[in-house]
Amino acid sequence: MGALRERDQIELQYKWSTEALFATNEAWEEEFQAVRKQVEDDPFASLRGHLGDGAGVLLRYFEVSKVLGERLGKLQIYAHILADQDTRQSLYQAMQSKVQMLSAEFAQKDSFFEPELLALPQEQLDRYVQSEELNAYRHLLDNLIRNKPHVLSDETEAALASLHDVLGTAGQVFSQLTNADFQHGAFTVDGTEYVVTEGRLGLLLRNSNRMVRQLAYEHVYDTYLHHKNAIGALYANSVKADVRLARVRNFATARQMALFANHIPEAVYDALIKGVRENISYQHRYVELRRRILALDHVRLYDKYVPLAQANLDDYSFEKGFSLVQEGLRALGDEYQEILKKAIDERWIDVFETPGKRSGAYSTGFYATRPYVLLNYQGNYDSVSTLAHELGHSVHTYLAGKTQLPHYSHYSIFLAEIASTVNETLLVNHLLDITEDPLARATLINQQLDNLGSTIYRQTMFAEFELDAHRAVEEGHALTHDSLSEMYSRLNTFYHGPAYAEDERSTAEWSRIPHFYRAYYVYQYATGMSAALVFADRIRKEGSSAAEKYLGFLRSGSKDYPLAVLQEAGLDMTDPSVITQALSIYGQLVDELEQLLTAVNP
Template sequence: MDDLRERDQIETQYKWATEALFETNDAWEEEYKAIRKSVEEDPFASYRGHLHEGPERLLQYFQTAESLGERLGKLQIYAHILADQDTRTSFYQAMQSRIQMLGAEFAQKDSFFEPELLSLPVDQLDGYVHDEKLRDYQHVLDNLIRNKPHVLSDETEEALASLHDVLGSSGQVFSQLTNADFQHGAFTVDGKEYIVTEGRLGLLLRDTHRTVRKLAYEHVYDTYLHHKNAIGSLYANSVKADVRMARVRKFSTAREMALFSNHIPTTVYDALIKGVRDNIGHQHRYIELRRKVLSLDHVRLYDKYVPLAESSFDEYSFEQGFSLVQEGLRALGDEYQEILKKAVDDRWIDVFETPGKRSGAYSTGFYATRPYVLLNYQGNYNSVSTLAHELGHSAHTYLAGKTQLPQYSHYSIFLAEIASTVNETLLVNHLLDMTKDPLARATLINQQLDNLGATIYRQTMFAEFEQNAHRVVEEGQALTHDSLSEMYSTLNTFYHGSAYAEDERSTAEWSRIPHFYRAFYVYQYATGMSAALVFADRIRKQGESAAQKYLGFLRSGSKDYPLAVLNEAGLDMTDPQVVTQALTIFGQLVDELEELLTKVK
């Protein structure tokens, strides 16, 4: 901490402009009190029980909810970014806690809306959808009305709401068990002690000393295997809860229920798995290349993450890193360049690490604010890539907010990572264009392949595992730790090929994945990455016409369902060819890496 500058020592241009939201904390406090008074007086009292009275009343409800939601949103963003810029300051943490509680109270007062609306007769709802007064809310209403067959009686909905925490308890217990209770111990190699934690495992698995990797792996997985029966029961109960809730809500499968909220047909899930399985050979070749380069009989799970090539890159000042991002994204055109310039000029970005600042990086904001980007910029290439990533989210938020009506200015999780990944891909391609040194190129391509493989191949394998596990329960059979490990091992072997070897520990890898307690979520990482690779490839090869289609996607927000938004931009995610195109690029990178590694050995 001693080498970090305090926040008041950081130049203003490197700090985000909180004053654009509220000039002072006192101004925030004044607005907070005004909104609190409105919420306490119940802004929805005149609408509760009156939605049947006609389109005018419904329009008034929308306008009231939107106005208060916008004001609450500004309060939340301000408190959120202040709390993150210095997590040590109790005043900011209290500010964030207060607005979270007020937001929850607002949501509770507003909770009547969907059940009451969907209790109306079908012909009245259809009339609302097609009423000219509600034209700007047509898609909102259409999306809400889709839920009608799956909304139960008031009494049942109230009972299910009261059981929400209980139904999600498996994931909560898993988190407490693995994050708070598990201790993985330590080991010594060549006189150096290594303390093993969940957070350090990723770094230890990148160590060039195989014994270090192996022992770190064994320490963590032995802890999980020691608790195998408890973890097996937790996940089995989580799957059973998903299946039973799907039946209660009148869905044919748990997968259908999970995809329903984003209006994603199960054919998209199927297309992803088919596209990946049809192109598994590229992954097998990469694992075989890894086996050869590391001189192994077989690649083990603890050999998958060690770099095959390492070159030191230049250090970049923030200005140099930002300039590199600008150059890398030049193909997106002048409007996008203006947005990047605006991000610096209008101080969207909080650049440097300071004592107490939250770690990591993110982009936040919505249509009524500018985007706000948190960085902990270190001057290395990873920091530059992170800058490009977060500015992708920011540009998406900015363009959708500027183009769409407020109710359509957000975008779904299914689409969220596309914009950030397109930026990362364009940036690395630009750097490769500038880089002739074989070792530097090999390092960049190795990193890119590991990222793509971890996102497309690995997350699709996870998606297939989830599907298989839920199918077992839907067919009336039981899940155990052993049956889950056998199921996972079969997939692991297929996805990695003959150069890879399993052991008892690696078959239990599924038991470490917290995302499995949020069923049928991870497939979106793979679809998003696939879409981003295809977009970036088209922009690179086709130039302005492809860039304009892509910018149209960024402007679309949620004006339509996610698949329709992508279709308009030229991508059909129900067609396995999108994944095939993405993995063809993966295969080309494997070819080049293999050739480069022969030059640097």
């Protein structure tokens, strides 16, 4: 690959339109100073202590919060995308730091609102919810007021706030250990030296040479096992903190507390596990297919990610890739196509990698700005799929912002990945529709199966592990590295089936997962992927009627609780049949991949 072009060598149409936010950095600074003065003057001074004086005071609070929130949001987005387009520029980093500090000051001035509101008598809160004057905020108020049983005395809340950093210590120490302190060494195979790092492990595990995969795996896992007692103690303390905080806040379990924020009943979590367990045979068949194609006695953890088929899918200019995304998403209708065109015409997308640019990809923005998409486009199929993914987020943000009132224009993490995954699924389905070459089809399906499996099956296994670990502590049992590994090994064996074999290292895989320090989070990846598969399948089979229901979901934002938004679009996530529908699609892909690999390798 050649040297990267500097940013000033990139054509304008491939760079996002920062000028749509502020014409110049000087204009941003002028607005920053104006907003800072308003924040320092305390915009809530006349409202603090008066939320019980009537609906008019509450309405005034919402209006002040909205206006300043919009202005701060624009300042944040501008500084954020400039800082990411060139991380070497100290000016941009300083701008981002300044606005972060200003936002923190605004949040501190605003922190009175929820405690003061929830301290009001329930009868008065009920009157506010039913008030015509506050009708536009009814759901928002309902969502706030349901926290009342879990908000403690001022003294207790202050004590918990002061302990916030301490309660997160286990995760912070884990991150420092694994990202800063752990060294995994190097090894040589056939004259080639391989330096092992956490970031390179994924690539090494895709190497076609099994010895390379095995040695990379052993180097990483031996490091973790060398520190097994420390990591076991860290995670045990993280779980104990979750359980104790839940009890202090009057929740029956840590899971109930974690799911409460998005108003998700525990039945959704249980339905996910039930649906996946009842359809585990598809995963077992895929692991057996992997064992057979790779000619192994058993699949080991380090064999799970090596591709079973590899066609060349690297010939996509940005224009060709964008056109492919448009074609793949045509079933979503004319309005969706018009928004995609707007993304190009209004320069939402920063396309190419340049020196100093942040790696990866994301979509940002909110109702008061256009969406902004960061890419590092490489011209391969992964880049095209990433483009479709991020545009899914962007269109979701755009439609919700265009349709809903500002305070309902965002959407919860429980729903966030659905729009992006629907786009990825429609794209790969379109590619399969127009691809006849068996090797190319096998490559696409192999990638799709690995993506689906790592999201639905793997994240559900993680969700079960979290549940088992927390229940053990809630029932009075101690957690150790050995007990956690035994717990994890039982799940690993069940989820992968008879073609898979455990070893001491793979039983400790749990010890490498940073998400476990954010309790009961990962299940949302599996529910989101399952919902997206069902939406995409319905759109392909039912056409415009299903597409319109799905667009209704995108327009809904947070006007209602996440489950209600999905139910309105035709999905009941408390019913395991949604998971069953999603995994039946996975099973069909396993069938086709087996046929294709047999044709390619008779």
